[in-house]
Amino acid sequence: MSDFEELANRKVSAHLSATYSAMVAVCLALPLPVTLPTGTVSNLEGVPAVRRLMELTLDQPMPETMKAHVFAAAAFWLGAMDCYGLLIREEEWQVSRAHSAAANLLMADGHLEDLAAWLADQE
Template sequence: MSDEPERQIKALTGALMEVYETLRLICLHLPVPIQLPRGPEYDLNTLVPAVSRLIEIIGDQPMREDEQSLVWGSALNWTAAAKLYSRYLLTGGDFVSRLELELLIQTAGEGLIIYLDGPDSTTQE
């Protein structure tokens, strides 16, 4: 049973970084490419300010507003998750905080998937 908290932290870390890496790669292919920090080692003290800056400037990209909104929302959810993740590690985490983290990470990832699926996925018929 003592391995469960470690497994949960490892899963949260992996999910958080997977979404970050997807966001980083998307940013490289924006109309005006944006370079976010790249691994192999990731430090949230570097990543959070970089993604926060992305949130501030994504509206300047020459792209459709719905695409901007997907990247903006995913980046915002990722940033909130990263900040909560840091507090989660410091406090030992609790059940509700873990669920909040999972929700933020999932929401960020879903926005990026919709963005990658293209314009047809964001319009209703």
């Protein structure tokens, strides 16, 4: 794997982690708090938890647009995880996958920011 590919993988991995941490914080502030795994979280724990978050979002007592932000953030994060899963397999590495993962994470971040702003206004 080239230095560029390794750097791209590290950056995507760090962004995945940062976005997941933001999701953890926002989920704890939901009207019906949702606790996602924390600490050293593997994809074997994180992915199913985020999938479950998508299901639980439907029962949150909040406006549909806010539910959509939770749902979209989770979906974009999962999409980024899928891209990352391919990136770390050397034979599957494509620069377009690195860009797709980053784009998914930027979208997830935007939805989490909108949701966090709404939650802050509710306090």
